Amino acid sequence: MDHDQDAPESSCGGLANGRQGDGADGRKTRIIQRPPGARRGLNPRMKAAEPTEDEQLLNRATTSEKRPPSPRMPELGAFTHEEPWRVLRIQGEFVHGINALAEVGAAVSVFGSARLGEADPLYADARKLGRLLSEAGFAVITGGGPGIMEAANRGAQEAGGYSIGCNIELPFEQATNPYTDLSINFRYFFVRKTMFVKFSDGFVIFPGGFGTLDELFEALTLVQTRKIKRFPILLYGKAYWQGLIDWVVSTLLERKTISPEDMNLLIATDSLEEIRDVLVECYQTRCWEAWKHSVGASLDADPPGAPATAVDPTKADAQ
Numbered sequence: 001m002d003h004d005q006d007a008p009e010s011s012c013g014g015l016a017n018g019r020q021g022d023g024a025d026g027r028k029t030r031i032i033q034r035p036p037g038a039r040r041g042l043n044p045r046m047k048a049a050e051p052t053e054d055e056q057l058l059n060r061a062t063t064s065e066k067r068p069p070s071p072r073m074p075e076l077g078a079f080t081h082e083e084p085w086r087v088l089r090i091q092g093e094f095v096h097g098i099n100a101l102a103e104v105g106a107a108v109s110v111f112g113s114a115r116l117g118e119a120d121p122l123y124a125d126a127r128k129l130g131r132l133l134s135e136a137g138f139a140v141i142t143g144g145g146p147g148i149m150e151a152a153n154r155g156a157q158e159a160g161g162y163s164i165g166c167n168i169e170l171p172f173e174q175a176t177n178p179y180t181d182l183s184i185n186f187r188y189f190f191v192r193k194t195m196f197v198k199f200s201d202g203f204v205i206f207p208g209g210f211g212t213l214d215e216l217f218e219a220l221t222l223v224q225t226r227k228i229k230r231f232p233i234l235l236y237g238k239a240y241w242q243g244l245i246d247w248v249v250s251t252l253l254e255r256k257t258i259s260p261e262d263m264n265l266l267i268a269t270d271s272l273e274e275i276r277d278v279l280v281e282c283y284q285t286r287c288w289e290a291w292k293h294s295v296g297a298s299l300d301a302d303p304p305g306a307p308a309t310a311v312d313p314t315k316a317d318a319q
Contacts, residue, residue, distance in 0.1 A: 060076065061076070089187070090188060090191065093186060093187060093188060093191045094191055094194070096184070097166075097184055097186065097191060097192070097194075097195045098195075098198075100182065100184050101164070101182075101184070101195060101198075101199045104139055104141075104162070104164070104199050105139065106137055106138050106139065106201055106283055107138055107139035107140070107141050107162075107164070107199055107200050107201060108133050108138045108139075108140060108141065108200060108201060108202050108203070108204060108279055109141040109142065109196045109200040109202075109203050109204070109215075110126065110129065110130070110133075110140060110141070110142050110148065110149070110152040110203075110204045110206065111142070111143065111148070111149075111203065111204070111205050111206065111208060111211075111212050111215045111216070112126060112147065112148025112149065112152075112205070112206025112207060112208045112212055113147050113148055113206070113207060113208035113209055113212060114143075114145045114146050114147040114148070114149060114208075114211075115147055115209075116147045116148055116207070117146070117147065118151075122148060122151075122206060122207060122237070123147070123148065123150075123151045124151070125151075125206075125236070125272060126148045126151035126152045126155065126206055127151040127152070127154050127155035127158075128155055128272055129152060129155060129204065129236075129272045129275060129276070130151065130152040130153060130154060130155025130156035130157075130158075130159070130161070130163070131155040131156065131158060131159040131161075132155075132272055132273065132275075132276045133156065133161070133276060133279070134155070134156045134159040134160065134161020134162070134163075135159055135161070136276050136279070136280055138161070138201070138279065139156075139161065139162035139163075139164055140152050140153060140155075140156035140161060140162070140163055140164065141164045141165075141166065141195075141196065141199065141200060142164070142165055142166070143165065143166060143167065143168065143192075143211075144164075144165025144166055144167035144168075144176050144177060144180060144183055144184075145165075145167065145175065145176070145177060146175065146177055148206045148207075148208065149165070149177060150177035150179060153165055153177055153179040153180050154177070154179040156179075157179045157180070157181065158179075162181055162182070163179055163180050163181045163182075164180060164181065164182045164183075164184075165177065165180035165182070165183045165184070166184050166186060166192050166195055166196065167183060167184065167185045167186065168185075168186050168187075168189060168192050169185070169186070169187055193215070193218060196215065197218075197219070197222060197228060200231075201231075201279065201282070201283050202231060202232040202233070202234065202278075202279050202282060202283075203215065203216070203219050203231070203232075203233045203234070204234045204236060204275055204279075205233065205234065205235050205236065205241075206236050206237065207236075207237050207240040207241075216233065216235075219231065219233050220233065220262065220263075220266065223262070223264075223265055224258070224262045230265075230282060230286045230287050230304075231265060231282075232265050232267065232278055232279060232282045232287055232290060233265055233266050233267070234267050234268075234269060234275050234278060234279070235266070235267065235268040235269070236269065236270070236272070236275065237270065238268050238269065238270050241268050242268070245266075245268060245295060248263070249295075249299065253299070259301070260296055260299040260300065260301030260302075261296055261301045261302055261304075262296070263294065263295040263296035263299060263301065264291055264294055264296035264297070264301055264303070264304050265282075265287060265290075265291065265294055265296070265304065266294055266295045266296065267290065267293050267294050267295070268295065269293075274293075278290040278293070286304075287304060288303075288304070291303055291304050
């Protein structure tokens with residue numbers, strides 16, 4: 001007997017296609033749950049003369065049958081600006097970014113102002129840092145734009161290193177610099193920021209504006225909440241950053257809205273060589289020595305987790 005044909009339809013939402021039930025005679029009976037209003041052997045779309053899914057995919061509506069031919073009809077693409085389509089595009093952007101960066105090894109992200117051109121001394125410093133990081137074995141990742149980003153990419157490429165730019169669509173300023181070996185374009189800030197964190201072993205923050213501060217405080221938040229561990233954050237240019245550090249200590253720490261340990265891997269320096277050495281040390285030994293130079297150490301914070309040689313090398317920061 002074909003139980004698919006003769007079994008009663010289920011009215012219980014818990015029984016899905018392919019589930020087994022007990023018949024009156026004790027035999028196992030397969031229960032089919034059909035769409036509401038559907039009858040056995042009848043495609044509900046055929047009854048209503050509706051197009052099948054394939055027909056809807058392969059055929060496109062036109063705006064007007066009386067309209068003369070036109071090679072461009074922007075109104076036909078309006079659905080690509082709606083939320084369901086946007087979610088798919090975001091998902092695709094994550095896949096694209098991860099695929100492009102999946103084989104990147106040791107890497108450091110360098111941030112700083114897009115407005116500081118080649119005539120600014122900081123441009124030369126970022127260019128030198130790109131070279132130092134490449135010679136130490138790190139790929140250099142930037143936002144792919146001009147200014148400090150261009151300088152770091154340029155130094156890395158000139159040293160024969162791996163220079164990566166993660167560009168973003170902006171209404172002004174941002175244009176891809178010509179010194180990248182791998183350039184990835186993003187529409188969404190949060191996707192791009194995920195790539196910086198996921199594929200970096202530390203951040204170097206040069207003087208910059210709101211975008212640079214955004215990257216800095218996101219990294220500090222991820223360290224604070226233990227989403228990322230052993231992640232050095234190096235501020236280049238003490239004079240530029242000291243006012244911000246003083247405010248964090250005198251206001252946030254004083255009001256106990258943060259803990260001293262939250263500053264454990266934040267290091268301010270005027271030495272490019274120190275930046276390189278800290279990044280190498282953190283990559284190899286989990287920042288145990290580098291911590292001694294951090295803002296947290298100057299605040300008598302508890303040290304980060306024990307070194308790799310300790311009994312419990314898995315301890316998180318501030319434990």
